[in-house]
Amino acid sequence: MRLHLLLQKKLIDPVVGLLRQGITAEKIALGMAVGIVIGIFPVIGSTTLLCTLAAIALRLNLPAVQVVNYLVYPLQIALLIPFFQFGAWLFNIEPLPLSASQLIAMFQADFWGAIRQLWDTTMRAIVAWGLICLPAVTGLYYGLRPLLKRIDRKKPSPVLP
DSSP states (O other), X not given: OOHHHHHXXXXXHHHHHHHHTTOOHXXXXXXXXXXHXXXXXXXXXXXXXXXXXXXXXXXXXXXXXXXXXXXXXXXXXXXXXXXHHHHHHHTTOOOOOOOHXXXXXXXXXXXXXXXXXXXXXXXXXXXXXHHHHHHXXXXXXXXXXXXXXXXXXXXXXXXXX
């Protein structure tokens, strides 16, 4: 399937559907921003629960937050090593010399052993993520809000009897 068709089906159509249900562009923008930023949290397997908690706490549309979370999963994987490196830089230690393929091989060979081995590295990556999460949510929110308002203006008005 072509990328634009996939984006249309998985992202744009659901957003338009939410706008038609009366959910404001601001709430959708915040939900998308939260879903993206929590979706890149550097702990694999934790983002569904974290997005659920955030959506409940912020009174956001849970399905919308989760759709965005799932869409950014490849980005979460791609950002693991940069978060590991940023965390090492923050704590002024030498980063682990890991590539993505080495990281995958570690988890495939011994999942729990890899978790034990990467515990400190992951904790530093969480601190690194924590430093970027608020500015990232803010930037995404203010970037997405005008786009969603434009889409909202283009939606057809309901036909009254």
